[in-house]
Structures are given as C-alpha cells and as structure tokens.
Amino acid sequence: MSTFTPRATRVADLFDPNAETPGRDRRGRLGPPKAPRPRPELGRAAAVIAAAGLVAVIVLGIATETSSELSLPGGGTTFIGSITGLAGTYLALIMVLVIARIPVLERIIGQDGMMKVHKWLSPWPLSLIFAHAVFITVGYAQAAHSGTWAEIGKLIDNYPDVLAATVALALMVAIGVASIRAIRERMRRETWWVLHLYMYLALALSFAHALALGPAFVGHPLTRIVWSLIWAATAGTVLVYRVGMPVLRSLRYRLEVVEVSEEAPGVASIVVSGHHLERLAFSGGQFFAWRFLTPGLWWQAHPYSLSALPRPPYLRLTVKAVGDHSAALAKLTPGTKVAVEGPYGAVTSHVKRRQKVAIVAGGIGVTATRCLLEDLGRDTNPVVILRASSPEQLVLRDEVAELVRRRKGTLYEMIGSRTDTPRMGRELRRLVPDLARRDLYVFGPPGLVEDVVEAGRVLGVPDGSLHREVFSW
Ligand SMILES: Cc1cc2nc3c(=O)[nH]c(=O)nc-3n(C[C@H](O)[C@H](O)[C@H](O)COP(=O)(O)OP(=O)(O)OC[C@H]3O[C@@H](n4cnc5c(N)ncnc54)[C@H](O)[C@@H]3O)c2cc1C
Structure with a gap:
C-alpha cells in the first residue's frame, strides 16, 4: 500500500517558489538566517597552528634526549622510535580533528574537502606509528643484547601499558589495511564506517604507554600536562561536535516526518516539521546528515540536501532511491522522529x-x-x-x-x-x-x-x- 500523501493535500506545496523568502540575512531579520560566511583566514590559521604543533612535538622529542642516552647501545634506534611515535600520534590526533565536523572549518572547504585532507594525511600517522613500534623494539633489543622477537615478549610482559598499545597498533593496522581502495570497495559502507570507529579505541589504548615510557614525558611534568591537555582537547572537540551538538540540535528541533510524496518513480520528497526552525541558520546548497529513528534506519546517518530553503516549521528533502537507505525513505510514515547533524556544506x-x-x-x-x-x-x-x-x-x-x-x-x-x-x-x-x-x-x-x-x-x-x-x- 502506498504511503504517499495525495497531491491535493500536500504540505510540500508550501515549498512553492512563489512563496520564496524575499531576501535573507545572517540574523534572520528577513526570514530564517543564512549560515555564517566562511572565514578562510581561520582555516589558514588552523593549518599554521597544526604545522607549528608538529614542529614543536619533534623539537620536544629532540630536546628531551640526552647525548649520553644516545651513545648507549640501541640509543640512536630508540631515539628514532621516540620521534616517530610522537610525530605519528600527533598526526593521528590532527586526523581526528579534521573529521570532527568543526563548523568554522567545515564552512571553508566542506565535508568532502575535510575528508580529502583526512585521506591525504592518513598514510603518515600509520606509517610513523608502525615505524615507532619497530624502532623501539629493535632499540630495546640492542640495549639488552637480546633478539628482536624475544624483546617483543619482554616489552609486552614487563613494561606498563605496552600490551594495550600493541592491541592499539593491531587495530590501526587493520583499519589501514581495510582502507586500501581495492579492499574498501568490496566492503559495505556501514561495515567500513563501524571499523573506522575502532580508531578512537586504538588511540585511547595507546595513550597511557607514552606517558609511562616516553623519554619526552618521564620526569617532565610540564610536557605530561601539555600532552594530556592536547589529548583532552581533541577528545572534547570530537564529543562536542560529533555527539553533543547533533544531540542538542535534534532535541531542540524535535523533527518528525509529516509527509512523504512521490516526485517521480523512485524519487520522494519528505517534509519534516520541527520547533525553532526559524532560528536555524542554513544556506541554499547545504545538507544535513539525516538519521530516521525507525528500527531499521536509526543506526545510520546519510547526507541529503534540503531541496528548498526552510519554511518554518517545515524542512523538505527530496531523495532518489539508489540503495537500502534511500529506498526506505519513501516508506516512512508520518510521526517518524528524525535526528540531524549539520547543516554542512561550503557550496553556497x-x-x-x-x-x-x-x-x-x-x-x-x-x-x-x-x-x-x-x-x-x-x-x-x-x-x-x-x-x-x-x-x-x-x-x-x-x-x-x-x-x-x-x-x-x-x-x-x-x-x-x-x-x-x-x-x-x-x-x-x-x-x-x-x-x-x-x-x-x-x-x-x-x-x-x-x-x-x-x-x-x-x-x-x-x-x-x-x-x-x-x-x-
Ligand atoms: C553532500 C551530499 C548531498 C546529497 N544530497 C542528496 C539529495 O539531496 N538527495 C538524494 O537522493 N541523495 C543525495 N545524496 C546522495 C545520498 O547520500 C546517497 O544516495 C545515499 O546515502 C545512498 O545510501 P543508500 O544506502 O541508499 O545506498 P548505497 O547503496 O549504500 O549507496 C549508494 C551510493 O551512495 C553513496 N553513499 C552511500 N552512503 C553514503 C554516505 N553516508 N555518505 C556519502 N555518500 C554515501 C556511495 O557512493 C554509494 O556508492 C547526497 C550525498 C552527498 C554526499
């Protein structure tokens, strides 16, 4: 049975272009406000700060190494291991920040642009962290005059938090392998996404061993505090923008489906209504990540643009069925609750x-x-x-x-x-x-x-x- 609303009674008709808003400004004096203008100078500043941070981390690694430690057996190898570990971990945090959906950055190059930066960076942290594990193991083995394989067992058994860090490395390698194009293309998008979430776990597992063993931190309380603050700020940013804001926005707007109508075979418009939408800052060309809270769909969020500017209390999206999620939307029933992330998108x-x-x-x-x-x-x-x-x-x-x-x-x-x-x-x-x-x-x-x-x-x-x-x- 069709769930489409008959044309004559459509709320969607409110989106008639004859009812278009006469003009809009940032404060919404002439209708719902426009999203703020992108500020490219903030993007440039963020890139400079990130690059300066990398240099500072490497300098920290060099400055906390003493010449006597370097001259010991395995000293040089262990030193390279420390530097690659610091640089790799720092870049992994930057990668996480790049996809944290920070609004000022999203508005400059858009979500696809941020994904490209994330992809471009991705080989570096993984290779550096892997190199760190190899150099540290070889360096410790040289210092102990033991074999490299035997040293792996000793490191895991005797050194604090190395077991957790080893699990973290295994997770990172698995995610790196799954991201190789030929493998990724064979995987369901959702599987790949869930696998990617394990990167957060991997990072969390690796945190403690650096503080317990890293020459840059042992006996250096100030660097311990700064490093911990960098981690806390990264985790806080992710929690705020990827979890807190979407949850708060969804609670504030309390969106629910009011109408689904067919535009063409396989294409449906979905109108949702909500509260406070007159204050939603949105620019034409932007999109939301939509999560429809039904038993089969609640766990996935997919990007769909608005197909008209908001007409408070209504929003409209128009979706072409190409796969499981998009096809299911034509069968949504009025009253279905909706959570959103966004708006995102720089093409405005x-x-x-x-x-x-x-x-x-x-x-x-x-x-x-x-x-x-x-x-x-x-x-x-x-x-x-x-x-x-x-x-x-x-x-x-x-x-x-x-x-x-x-x-x-x-x-x-x-x-x-x-x-x-x-x-x-x-x-x-x-x-x-x-x-x-x-x-x-x-x-x-x-x-x-x-x-x-x-x-x-x-x-x-x-x-x-x-x-x-x-x-x-
Ligand atoms: C910025 C943006 C705006 C979009 N706006 C609209 C719109 O207004 N109307 C519309 O019908 N479609 C839109 N899409 C496309 C829509 O997101 C996909 O068609 C939908 O997610 C497919 O999911 P599926 O499960 O139905 O199909 P699947 O079979 O899972 O995917 C079909 C194709 O869609 C792409 N896709 C799937 N999931 C995602 C995802 N989470 N993020 C990005 N791409 C994905 C993949 O490339 C895949 O090959 C937009 C996509 C983006 C990136």
Whole structure:
C-alpha cells in the first residue's frame, strides 16, 4: 500500500517558489538566517597552528634526549622510535580533528574537502606509528643484547601499558589495511564506517604507554600536562561536535516526518516539521546528515540536501532511491522522529565571486540546485542546466524553472545517458558563451561533476569560481 500523501493535500506545496523568502540575512531579520560566511583566514590559521604543533612535538622529542642516552647501545634506534611515535600520534590526533565536523572549518572547504585532507594525511600517522613500534623494539633489543622477537615478549610482559598499545597498533593496522581502495570497495559502507570507529579505541589504548615510557614525558611534568591537555582537547572537540551538538540540535528541533510524496518513480520528497526552525541558520546548497529513528534506519546517518530553503516549521528533502537507505525513505510514515547533524556544506551563495552564475545539476543534484537558487540574488541571471536520464527524472523541474525565471535566467534540460548526450564541454561552450565571466556550480554524481569541472577549467573559469558538491564520497 502506498504511503504517499495525495497531491491535493500536500504540505510540500508550501515549498512553492512563489512563496520564496524575499531576501535573507545572517540574523534572520528577513526570514530564517543564512549560515555564517566562511572565514578562510581561520582555516589558514588552523593549518599554521597544526604545522607549528608538529614542529614543536619533534623539537620536544629532540630536546628531551640526552647525548649520553644516545651513545648507549640501541640509543640512536630508540631515539628514532621516540620521534616517530610522537610525530605519528600527533598526526593521528590532527586526523581526528579534521573529521570532527568543526563548523568554522567545515564552512571553508566542506565535508568532502575535510575528508580529502583526512585521506591525504592518513598514510603518515600509520606509517610513523608502525615505524615507532619497530624502532623501539629493535632499540630495546640492542640495549639488552637480546633478539628482536624475544624483546617483543619482554616489552609486552614487563613494561606498563605496552600490551594495550600493541592491541592499539593491531587495530590501526587493520583499519589501514581495510582502507586500501581495492579492499574498501568490496566492503559495505556501514561495515567500513563501524571499523573506522575502532580508531578512537586504538588511540585511547595507546595513550597511557607514552606517558609511562616516553623519554619526552618521564620526569617532565610540564610536557605530561601539555600532552594530556592536547589529548583532552581533541577528545572534547570530537564529543562536542560529533555527539553533543547533533544531540542538542535534534532535541531542540524535535523533527518528525509529516509527509512523504512521490516526485517521480523512485524519487520522494519528505517534509519534516520541527520547533525553532526559524532560528536555524542554513544556506541554499547545504545538507544535513539525516538519521530516521525507525528500527531499521536509526543506526545510520546519510547526507541529503534540503531541496528548498526552510519554511518554518517545515524542512523538505527530496531523495532518489539508489540503495537500502534511500529506498526506505519513501516508506516512512508520518510521526517518524528524525535526528540531524549539520547543516554542512561550503557550496553556497557565500562563495560566489562574480555577479552571474551557471549551475549544472546532475540527476538528484537538482535538490541542492533548487535550494541554492533561492539564495541567489535577482541579478544573477543564472544559466541552469538540468541533466537527467529521462524526462520523468527531471524532478523539481517546474520549481527550478520558476526560480530561474524570477532571476531573469535561462533553463536548459539535457536528457539521456552520459553516452547519449553531447560532451559537457561542448554544451557548456554553446549554452553559456560567457561562462568564463560567471561562477560555475555543479551538484551531482562524481562522473558528471568531474566532467563539468574539467570543462569549466578548459573554458576559462578560474578555480576560485568553480564550486562543486559531489553527491557521494
Ligand atoms: C553532500 C551530499 C548531498 C546529497 N544530497 C542528496 C539529495 O539531496 N538527495 C538524494 O537522493 N541523495 C543525495 N545524496 C546522495 C545520498 O547520500 C546517497 O544516495 C545515499 O546515502 C545512498 O545510501 P543508500 O544506502 O541508499 O545506498 P548505497 O547503496 O549504500 O549507496 C549508494 C551510493 O551512495 C553513496 N553513499 C552511500 N552512503 C553514503 C554516505 N553516508 N555518505 C556519502 N555518500 C554515501 C556511495 O557512493 C554509494 O556508492 C547526497 C550525498 C552527498 C554526499
């Protein structure tokens, strides 16, 4: 039996573009407030502080080593082990902070950008921590004139917290191996995610052995305090932004599904209502991680953009069924409670540098496009290209057309599979001859986003005016 609400009675009709908010500012004087402007200087400052911290940690390792210890048998090897351990652990904490969803950083490069930084960093902590374990074992074996294998047993049996640290290393190696692309692609996304959570456990298990044995900490109360504070600050940041804020926001907004309606075969709009949404700071183009609190779905949060600016007390998302989670949303029943994380996303009107824009929406990328359009001024003359595999998959088309018309823009539709339709570069050149003087936004699947970004570059759009949100990580 269909759970869709009949069209005539839809709350979703409140999202009619004719009812669009006339204009908005940060304080919400003219409607729900916009998300704050990104502050790139804060991102640069964070990068400088992180790099300075790494240098300080290495200097600390060198400064706390004495020349007499270095000249002992195994002294040099153990010294390298200490430095690699300090540097690797510090970088592991930075990796955790990068994905802690810190709002000022999220607003600058977006969640996908933070994930890229996280991925880019990831080989370093793991290799350094592994090197630390090898060098320390070999160094201790040289000092004791024993074999390396025998030394492993001695370290685990006789030294405080080394057993926990060894378990931590095994967990880190397992996570590192699971992250190798060929292996990761064979795993369910959820399995990989749960496995990744063990990194927090691994870090916690490794903490104590460094304080008990590290030359930088034994007999150095000040460095012990500073190191412990760095760890506590990292754990606090993760708890605040990944747990506390989402829980508080969800309790504050008390969201629940009020309506589910079909937009096209396999595509449904879900309207949720909540409290205090007039104070929710949100910019068109952003998304939330949604957790629908039903028995089968509560344990997974998936990213979906809003497909219109908030109309307090309502929010709307529009979802295309591509797998288990997205398909289940069409069957949600009114009253289902919803928890959210966010809003996230840096691809908003804030990043626009030129007056005019062009937007390409691939498939369900139309959701963010529709919402961004509402946030763009009447003088932006947007050229919007909607790309869909068939005419019925052109969801929200009429709403987009109305918003484009109000901004004196032009709407084009490209229907057909990627191989059936003309190349993106040729189409952009033909449909948007002044593209080099516009900001170019693109939302959608990875292949389309890559094509559009590549074409935009070739047609002279500078990198700072190319804004992309890939609808999959
Ligand atoms: C920033 C952003 C905004 C999005 N907005 C919308 C939207 O407005 N409407 C819409 O229909 N879809 C949107 N998506 C895509 C949507 O998140 C995925 O289609 C959905 O998560 C698929 O989950 P599944 O279990 O149904 O399918 P699966 O079979 O599990 O996944 C299908 C594909 O979706 C991607 N995916 C799965 N889970 C996630 C996840 N947690 N995070 C990122 N990607 C994932 C993977 O690349 C996977 O290959 C958006 C994605 C992102 C990253």
